[in-house]
Amino acid sequence: MNYSFWEKYFIESPAQVTIIGAGIVGLSTAISIAERNMDLTIKVLDRGHLSYGASTKNAGFSCFGSVSEILDDMQANGEEMCMDIVKMRWQGLSKLKERVHPEIMEYQACGGIEFFKKTDVETIEVCTQAIPHLNELMEGYLSIKNCYQSKPNTTLSAFDSTTIFNPYEGTINPVKMMQELYKKAISLGITIIFGIEINDIRMDDHLLITKDNLHINYQKLILCTNGFTQRIMPELAVFPARNQVLMTLPLANNPLAAACHYDKGYIYFRQYKNRILIGGGRNLDLDGEMTDNFGLTDKIQHYLLDILDSIYPGASTQIDHWWSGIMGVGPSKYPIIKWLDDSVLAGVRLGGMGVAIGSYLGEQLAEEVTNL
Ligand SMILES: Cc1cc2nc3c(=O)[nH]c(=O)nc-3n(C[C@H](O)[C@H](O)[C@H](O)COP(=O)(O)OP(=O)(O)OC[C@H]3O[C@@H](n4cnc5c(N)ncnc54)[C@H](O)[C@@H]3O)c2cc1C
Structure with a gap:
């Protein structure tokens, strides 16, 4: 230089x-x-x-945890630690909105939806049964009511008919x-x-x-x-954890209206100006994705494309851009x-x-x- x-x-x-x-x-x-x-x-x-x-x-989700993700965290770290982290996320989002005007960062108060595989019968039951307790916790920690709401899936027929909606989540342009x-x-x-x-x-x-x-x-x-x-x-x-992401071209009648979570948060998808963003799937190759080198792999790209087609048939032929990003994770x-x-x-x-x-x-x- x-x-x-x-x-x-x-x-x-x-x-x-x-x-x-x-x-x-x-x-x-x-x-x-x-x-x-x-x-x-x-x-x-x-x-x-x-x-x-x-x-x-990143994907621009302003989120603080889907039900399956929170239950997973509670199992791994205990209820108190999990709720401490939820509270940090909530406080962080409040601070961010105070600092960056929601319109400037294209904040959409669209809510979040957790989708499930049709075969995830046990997970769906555990998650829906946990809703009353989690709502009590959210009210206690964050002073918000009815955070998680079981709702019928009216948009994505490839997924189970039960979804869990969270009206307090949203999306931004990072x-x-x-x-x-x-x-x-x-x-x-x-x-x-x-x-x-x-x-x-x-x-x-x-x-x-x-x-x-x-x-x-x-x-x-x-x-x-x-x-x-x-x-x-x-x-x-x-430790580094790579995530691969794609954005489609604008799609007519795009069915996504919320920030969507799937597979315990390993998959996320949302709409951006009629496009679909989908990313994640590193659980398919945890060792391979433990890298701080940017890059894409056939295995995860195919996996994301399959899920994309189940959200919007044919969308896998309408890809605008792929990229990857590196998160920091640990024990x-x-x-x-x-x-x-x-x-x-x-x-x-x-x-x-x-x-x-x-x-x-x-x-x-x-x-x-x-x-x-
Ligand atoms: C694909 C993807 C999707 C995600 N989606 C979401 C989401 O929807 N919602 C959410 O809440 N979180 C999401 N995350 C996580 C979130 O983006 C990160 O947790 C967050 O951005 C971390 O911010 P940071 O400032 O700690 O790190 P970074 O944004 O990674 O910043 C670290 C900076 O350090 C610099 N740097 C590193 N090493 C050096 C060095 N040796 N010398 C000089 N500079 C250096 C880098 O250039 C970089 O700019 C996602 C992450 C990824 C990868």
Whole structure:
């Protein structure tokens, strides 16, 4: 890289708070810090030419959990921890809507629907029976009534006749959301530098080494690198999980009106301006999809195309675009907020919940850093 003296000086000059990663967590954290203390100098570094992680590649569901996903989480982590996470998602979404006007991020209060396979008889029974208890929990934790409602499936005949509707969910355009967070950060005096990849963190020297061998000193450092964290901080239990996604061309009489969940959240689909977005399916090849390399595979593409055709027959011939994104997952669904030493804080492992939880995590990280 042919940096001038001016550029090198600009990039290397230390800030009081340096953040690696300009995804929803990095930008939300920077904004939350600036909102608490305008005097702090804050610098956000990202290897992409724009935010290049999951935050601009996701499906744009503003969701806090389908019934089967929540029951799964309760079984794995217990009721209290599961509901803590649901609450974080809810609070994160409220913060996001406060920060980014719903119209700007194309927020649609369309609700969410969980669909089931016709053969999922036992899951359907367990899920529908759990509705009263889950509704009580949602009322207690989130103060919302009738969160989950069993409804007949009137749109997608390939799926079971029972669905579960959640009127509190919705969809957004993730890039519009990120653009607005970017503008907000700039307006608060935050420096954001793209195209800077950090290869090494020398914690003893408070020093970052970039791919181009620039040396950046830090005072406080926050890692918001989510699914890419292993490359620079392998001791953190956050691992990459790739998701493949497609968008169709606009389709006449598109039957989708809500944010749709299927197969315990492993498959998601929605409408965007009469197109269908469908993604997920990494449970088909969990080992193969544990990678932070972007890419597509025949196996998962065929799987998604089959489901797409069952939603809208013939839609598999109407594909506009395929892409992939990298999430950060781990042994627990709980995000990691952890000091790695006196100066380095990590805010990672958002699973498939970052749109919802990202702004909440930003607030928590900001509180950690500004309360010192
Ligand atoms: C396909 C897909 C669909 C999803 N759908 C939804 C959804 O509908 N709803 C929902 O709530 N969540 C969804 N998620 C999850 C959500 O997008 C993520 O949880 C969230 O975006 C994570 O935000 P983040 O800021 O932590 O990470 P990211 O957005 O991944 O940002 C990390 C940033 O760090 C940068 N970076 C990484 N390493 C370095 C380095 N060494 N040096 C410099 N920069 C670096 C990257 O370039 C990137 O910009 C989805 C995820 C995927 C992949």
